Amino acid sequence: MTPDPRIARFIEAHHVLTLATHADGLSHCCNLFYAYLPQRNAFVVTSSDKTLHAAHLRENPKVAASVVLETRTVGKVQGLQIRGTMRPPEAEEKAEIKKAYLHRFPYAAVMDLELWVLRPDYMKLTDNRLGFGKKIIWEAQNL
Known part of the structure; x- marks a missing residue:
């Protein structure tokens, strides 16, 4: 099931998410460039397997993330809060996922991509342009 088109448009308009992980009693956050695949309702990032968040993901794939529009104008505040799971891509989707990431960030072609x-x-998208504190919520079926 795909999210509300307003959520998808917000995601497409941005390119950095803040990822929060937790494992072994330690929480951690980091910022990652992302490509969004609307047909899969999936975010694709690249990150070294040697990072703390990658170690956390191997222990606990449950994550939280956010994408925000930074502004001082209260009437323009927008931000997306996300919960989900994060893993390396399945073998059958690796080519599509890599292509999507490189389409968004062509300079990454010179990197050793470790995709997630x-x-x-x-x-949950908060969009004050629709009214102060207006929220648009999407939830996957069968949670």
């Missing part, structure tokens, strides 16, 4: 896929099961 965030599959959301909950997203």
